[in-house]
Amino acid sequence: MADEESKKDSVDTSSQVAEEMFSDIKSNLPEAIAPLWQSLESNPWLLAAAVIVIGVIIAKVAQWLFRSVLGKLASRTKGDFDDELLKVLAKGLYTLIFYLSLLLAIEALQLSASVDTFLKRFVATLLIISLMVKILKITGLSLQAFSHNENRFKFIEERTIPILDITTKILIVGAGLYILILSWGINPAAWLASAGIIGIAVGFAAKDTLANLFSGFFIVADSPYQLGDYIILDTGERGRVTHVGIRSTRLLTRDDVEVTIPNSVMGNAKIVNESGGPWEKTRIRIDVGVSYDSDLELVHDVLMEMANNNKDLCSNPEPRVRFRAFAGSSIDLQLMAWIERPEQKGLISHKLIMAIHKLFNEKGIEIPYSKQDLYVKEWPNSPE
Numbered sequence: 001m002a003d004e005e006s007k008k009d010s011v012d013t014s015s016q017v018a019e020e021m022f023s024d025i026k027s028n029l030p031e032a033i034a035p036l037w038q039s040l041e042s043n044p045w046l047l048a049a050a051v052i053v054i055g056v057i058i059a060k061v062a063q064w065l066f067r068s069v070l071g072k073l074a075s076r077t078k079g080d081f082d083d084e085l086l087k088v089l090a091k092g093l094y095t096l097i098f099y100l101s102l103l104l105a106i107e108a109l110q111l112s113a114s115v116d117t118f119l120k121r122f123v124a125t126l127l128i129i130s131l132m133v134k135i136l137k138i139t140g141l142s143l144q145a146f147s148h149n150e151n152r153f154k155f156i157e158e159r160t161i162p163i164l165d166i167t168t169k170i171l172i173v174g175a176g177l178y179i180l181i182l183s184w185g186i187n188p189a190a191w192l193a194s195a196g197i198i199g200i201a202v203g204f205a206a207k208d209t210l211a212n213l214f215s216g217f218f219i220v221a222d223s224p225y226q227l228g229d230y231i232i233l234d235t236g237e238r239g240r241v242t243h244v245g246i247r248s249t250r251l252l253t254r255d256d257v258e259v260t261i262p263n264s265v266m267g268n269a270k271i272v273n274e275s276g277g278p279w280e281k282t283r284i285r286i287d288v289g290v291s292y293d294s295d296l297e298l299v300h301d302v303l304m305e306m307a308n309n310n311k312d313l314c315s316n317p318e319p320r321v322r323f324r325a326f327a328g329s330s331i332d333l334q335l336m337a338w339i340e341r342p343e344q345k346g347l348i349s350h351k352l353i354m355a356i357h358k359l360f361n362e363k364g365i366e367i368p369y370s371k372q373d374l375y376v377k378e379w380p381n382s383p384e
Helices: 002-027 034-041 044-075 081-109 113-146 158-183 189-205 207-222 263-268 296-308 342-363
Strands: 230-233 238-244 248-252 258-262 271-273 282-290 320-326 331-339
Touching: 044 081, 081 113, 113 158, 207 238, 207 248, 207 258, 207 263, 248 263, 258 263, 282 296, 282 342, 296 320, 296 331, 296 342, 331 342
Parallel strands: none
Antiparallel strands: 230 238, 230 271, 238 248, 248 258, 282 331, 320 331
């Protein structure tokens, strides 16, 4: 009984609103129009048509005023966001007034209770769906506007748009369907409980997929890497990020092989972002060893001159040469220099090793290497 009473209350809501609006209109009519209204009441269909015509006229006038007043303000701003938003809002205002006039027209027809309720519910359904579509358009325009590069109020990363778009659509459609169910006098509590049980079952069955989805959301929100970054995973994979999706992340290695890694793995992995930090420049280190007889100042000056004249290396920060240790057969040092992009690391290291070897040969600087001398104390006696 309680459920039936709640359904009746929800069913009668739209009827009560229409009746109140209809009675307010009749009570506030000017004296000159009151006789015409009374004559139209004797013909409900004619009165309903008049209400619809008047509603369309009021909707058109309101839409024109809305565009005229706010259109002047929108024309003073840069970009198309406010212009597109104004169009959607103007259409929404027209839709709202038009469907309200339809509800009043249905009230004027004075139909039977069942037919009256059905028609009002049907019009309310069309109104809810129309407003839901308008809200979806507004959110889409807002996401695009606040992620645009030319927008000074940019605070949404472009790669986060798909997730935000899907989330807002789910919320708006869910809220619209909830209101739609209520407008038809259906109690959604049982449906929501059933959906919760089904959701738990689906969650257990697809826990790996859900783990990837949630990890993808947090990766996009936390932004440990971006499209185009060169990253190194703790498992050894190194490559450029080509795609960050809801389920997986894709890397393009230097061998032009694409590696797809689930986001649940990426979320728990140690990631070295070579493109991160204040800039994309990356420092490379070339390990060199020279003999103990070498002039270390000469070695330092030769390497610095070669590095400063190398077009592949950055001049800011400047290259450096640092002697590191007294090794077993050499004095170890490092040439440290910055390069513009991480993917150049292998090629530039190759060129530097070749240049250092050639330069040291020209300057007479020895690069020691392991040597073994074999001493034969005596030859064994030859067989007779």
